[in-house]
Amino acid sequence: MTRRAALMLQIATGDPRPINRQIVDGVRRMIASGELAVGAALPSVRGLAQQLTVNPNTVAKAYSELTAEGWLDARAGLGLFVAIPRQRLSHAERSRRLDDAVQRFVGDVIGLDYPAQALLDAVAGELALSLSKKTA
Structure with a gap:
């Protein structure tokens, strides 16, 4: 089993x-x-x-x-x-989804009144954490 x-x-x-x-x-x-x-x-x-x-x-x-x-x-x-990893989406689709995600993110956080650098640092930290799990 x-x-x-x-x-x-x-x-x-x-x-x-x-x-x-x-x-x-x-x-x-x-x-x-x-x-x-x-x-x-x-x-x-x-x-x-x-x-x-x-x-x-x-x-x-x-x-x-x-x-x-x-x-x-x-x-x-x-x-x-x-599944075994493979490129699941075309470059155009990946780019479109990235743009959508960034627009949603900005729309969600713009009202929180953080400086741009604090937002960039938070995103960079989360990406670093996720990528470190992937390589561990």
């Missing part, structure tokens, strides 16, 4: 993103940072839904999106596994 990786995801009720988007973003981050290794088995739809106390259809939708984007491999009768 394959050992399932624990997904230490947090669902925030105050987050403006839908729950399935929070799951997708959380799993992507765990894979990109190396917290979930290639070949790691993910919890079943029902198992993760129970863990997060969400509807199984929400988890199924998130898993479906991650599989379609190439983050996960579905193996008939065995479950879902972290």
Whole structure:
């Protein structure tokens, strides 16, 4: 029997993103940072839904999106596994998503009245932390 990786995801009720988007973003981050290794088995739809106390259809939708984007491999009768890394998106799509993420970030933090350098330092620190997990 394959050992399932624990997904230490947090669902925030105050987050403006839908729950399935929070799951997708959380799993992507765990894979990109190396917290979930290639070949790691993910919890079943029902198992993760129970863990997060969400509807199984929400988890199924998130898993479906991650599989379609190439983050996960579905193996008939065995479950879902972290896929071998490959370039999943075109350069144009990556650039578009970066622009969207930056615009969302700026929109979220502009009202907090921090100096630009403090925001840049916070982002750099978070990236350094995520990248250090990936290489560890």
